[in-house]
Amino acid sequence: MELSKKNLNQRLNQIYDVIIVGGGAGGLSAGIYLQRFNLSSLIIDKGKARSFWMQELHNYLGLPPDTPGRVLLQKGKEHYASLDGDFLNAYVEEVVEEGETFAVKVKVGRVNGVDAVFRSKYLIAASGIIDNLPPLDEMRNVYDYAGYNLHVCMVCDGYEMTDKKCGFFAGSEASIEEMVFNLSWFTPYITVFTHGNFAVSPEMRQQLREHGYPLVETPIKQFLGQNHQMTGVELVDGSVIELETGLISMGSHYHNTYLQGINLEVKGSNLVTDKMCQTSHPRIFAIGDLKVGLNQVVIAAGDGALAATQIWRDIRCETGARRWEENLKVNVF
Numbered sequence: 001m002e003l004s005k006k007n008l009n010q011r012l013n014q015i016y017d018v019i020i021v022g023g024g025a026g027g028l029s030a031g032i033y034l035q036r037f038n039l040s041s042l043i044i045d046k047g048k049a050r051s052f053w054m055q056e057l058h059n060y061l062g063l064p065p066d067t068p069g070r071v072l073l074q075k076g077k078e079h080y081a082s083l084d085g086d087f088l089n090a091y092v093e094e095v096v097e098e099g100e101t102f103a104v105k106v107k108v109g110r111v112n113g114v115d116a117v118f119r120s121k122y123l124i125a126a127s128g129i130i131d132n133l134p135p136l137d138e139m140r141n142v143y144d145y146a147g148y149n150l151h152v153c154m155v156c157d158g159y160e161m162t163d164k165k166c167g168f169f170a171g172s173e174a175s176i177e178e179m180v181f182n183l184s185w186f187t188p189y190i191t192v193f194t195h196g197n198f199a200v201s202p203e204m205r206q207q208l209r210e211h212g213y214p215l216v217e218t219p220i221k222q223f224l225g226q227n228h229q230m231t232g233v234e235l236v237d238g239s240v241i242e243l244e245t246g247l248i249s250m251g252s253h254y255h256n257t258y259l260q261g262i263n264l265e266v267k268g269s270n271l272v273t274d275k276m277c278q279t280s281h282p283r284i285f286a287i288g289d290l291k292v293g294l295n296q297v298v299i300a301a302g303d304g305a306l307a308a309t310q311i312w313r314d315i316r317c318e319t320g321a322r323r324w325e326e327n328l329k330v331n332v333f
Contacts, residue, residue: 002081003042003088005114011086015119016040018311019104021092021258022126024049025297026288028076029304030124035083037312042086042118044106046255049073050128050289051297055147055228059156060298069297090116092258095123102283122283122311125271126304127255129289133248134169134195134220141222145230150223150246154179155296157247158186164244165189167233171197171250173204179249180213188212191241193233195219216241256290267292276310277303285311 003011018034020027023045034041051057054069063072081087090106102123107113131152133142142150151157166187170176176192183190192208194200196219208215218235225231232242254269265272265280270292277285285307288300 001084001086003086005108008088008108008114008116011042011118012116014040015101015121016042016086017120017315018042018122018124018308019044019102019118019120020124020126021095021104022046022049022128022255022288023073023077023087024126024128024288024300025051025072025076026128026300026304027124027126028073028080029301030126030287030308031080031085031304032076032083033305033308034311035080035085037308039308039312039315040086042088042120043080044088044090044092044104044118046091046127047089050130051300053147054156054297057297058160059296072297092127094261095258097262097281121315122285124304124307124311125256125259125279125284125286125290126288126300127258127290128300129252129254129295131248131252132171132250134250136220136222138222145223145225145228145246146248148228148230149244150230150248152248153295154183154186154247155294158183161186161245161247163187163189165242166191167241167243167246168192169246169248169250170194173198173200175249175251176200176204176208179247180208181211183247184211191216191243193220252289254290259284275306277307278310282314 017039018041020030020043023043027043031041031043051069057063057067057069058065090108092106094105096103101119101121104118106116108116136142164187168180168190170192191214193216196217218237221234221236223230223233230246232240234240271279271286271290273279273286273291277287279286287303287307289295
């Protein structure tokens with residue numbers, strides 16, 4: 001059922017088997033598996049998952065390569081709804097452990113928001129990350145090209161940048177060291193931009209010179225292009241650098257603050273899990289970009305299947321085998 005301010009009261013007294021925070025590919029996959037295991041689930045989604053901004057999914061098995069991420073999500077949501085799963089557009093503010101259940105505190109609605117609390121036995125954190133974009137005065141200018149030929153994931157889109165003039169938009173020297181020399185597998189025509197946000201060491205400058213990669217430290221005024229195809233950048237000094245594509249590597253923001261009250265093992269900004277996506281808390285699972293691993297839509301969908309299956313196994317073991325009551329009432333043996 002699609003929940004909203006109008007019908008929240010119908011579910012506030014229910015204890016779900018699982019609440020899923022995040023309605024991206026991972027969360028929807030988990031929800032579909034849970035419903036097919038005859039468990040009760042609620043997906044709480046703040047909207048605009050990372051995959052929503054992907055204009056084309058070039059590497060998802062079985063889908064036409066021009067499939068937008070939002071189409072994949074819409075199909076997944078329709079599938080979940082057909083299995084009678086509950087879905088709520090809301091922002092999760094906090095998760096509180098109450099013993100056998102979790103209290104999930106949410107804010108429903110951006111305007112005149114309503115506070116509500118839902119409860120579940122298990123929790124799946126699938127709220128993902130959002131990539132930091134170049135901080136320009138007119139951010140609409142960034143969104144015109146992000147997800148088209150201005151990319152945020154080399155694993156996803158390195159192939160699309162093959163032998164093209166590529167702008168690498170760095171958030172730190174560490175991102176240059178980590179990403180640029182790997183990006184050269186796809187294209188050697190790399191120009192590195194710092195947007196004037198950080199200093200570059202003499203050692204890194206020398207490495208870039210040795211590889212022939214120009215370093216541009218003057219801040220960017222705007223991206224140039226048309227019809228969502230970026231063709232270069234204009235710097236604040238008025239100069240223009242022509243490009244055919246770009247890769248942004250300026251870090252990410254992890255949507256996991258609602259878990260701060262629970263002591264979970266982390267590695268950097270990622271939650272540590274086992275092979276079934278179980279965190280250091282036995283009833284909390286983390287899937288997709290929140291966990292240590294590869295940030296890919298197909299991986300998130302697989303993680304959803306793993307987490308849901310392990311939760312079903314746990315609940316099944318606690319409940320035990322069902323008896324054929326009719327046969328127990330008569331001696332049929």
